[in-house]
Amino acid sequence: MKPLADCPAEVWRAVRGVLTDIDDTLTGEAGIAPAALSALGHLREAGVPVIAITGRPAGWSEPFAMAWPVRGIVAENGGVLLHRDGARLCSEFSQDDATRAANFARLQACAREIVATVPDARLARDSAGRLTDIAIDHAEFATLDDDAIAAVCDLMRAHGLVATVSSIHVNGWIGEHSKWSAAHWAVPRLTGLDFDAREWVYVGDSTNDQLMFERVPLSVGVANIARFLPMLAHPPAYVTEAARGDGFAEVARALLASRGGVPAGAVRPGA
Structure with missing residues (x-):
């Protein structure tokens, strides 16, 4: 892994959207980190779609799919897609x-x-x-x-x-769905874009993100991934300086900076 600060600006300029894990990537002990929530808001303001892909259940994910500034959440490692339709929550399944x-x-x-x-x-x-x-x-x-x-x-x-x-x-x-299949499902469904892994950044923190680290060229581990490195055959390409949601905010800052700068006061660690 290389420090995230070493990722070239031209790599960031090719990014069209963000795929992210939730637990210990956006969140800490007290729920979503303030810096991560701020980062999500600024990414939305900049027109950058964010889709969360998590092992958490559909029931747990439903309120966050409505409340957070994300296009949607794929829960249960690719089993359930949750997204807003106006004031209504929509649920879709990968199996009949x-x-x-x-x-x-x-x-x-x-x-x-x-x-x-x-x-x-x-x-x-x-x-x-x-x-x-x-x-x-x-x-x-x-x-x-x-x-x-x-x-x-x-x-x-x-x-x-x-x-x-x-x-x-x-x-x-049971089934062939995964975080990887979730990206192929959710990106077209929620953005209208064909999914090209070279045009997205993936952010995660543990072994259940390994398939994405392997297949998404611009993959980033937040600093707390250090705990799982001995178990990873495919580590992420880059690692943040900060852990959990503050690490996610680092990713957002780098992406927004490549588009002309970060909004004033945006996505600073601990914000």
Whole structure:
């Protein structure tokens, strides 16, 4: 990884939009970081579309899809697309109703086995809002060590699930959707643009962002990605100086500066 400050201005000038993770990328312990929220607002003012792609559930994501200045949120690692239509929230799914119903039963069976057999394993507290996946808490309200996290992933895969580890949860789902497929789905749907990875920046913080780090040339890890670097076969191209939402604000500053400057007082760390 190179420091974000080393990214050439001409690279930024080719960027048409921002794709970003949410947990520990936009947020901190108290919710979305003020600097990140300010950055989102200034990006919108500059006409730069922002789409968030998260492992969080649809139910958790709904209010933020309405309140934050983003084009939309793809929840559950590509399973559910949430976006505004005026004052109305729209939900779309990557799988049809029959497929989701059949998968739901398999997901719950897997969750029951994990909780019953992996010591200290607990469902994430946001599980009630999940429609297409399951999540085991490893760092939000509960703690699992590396061996337990590996055991959870092994059980998920034994049940035919895709398993990924975010900064707070182990997520599992059935199907070929991912953060990468979410970008191909959401960008045309929400912006009218064909998705070309060379024209977007992706910002993330953990192993469940690895596919995007590998495939999006301008990929950025916020500084707290340091915790996950030993587990990444494909780290991001650049890393911010600041962590979490303040790191995201660094990305916004660099992008806005390439377009002629940052609005006065905009997106400063801690703002």
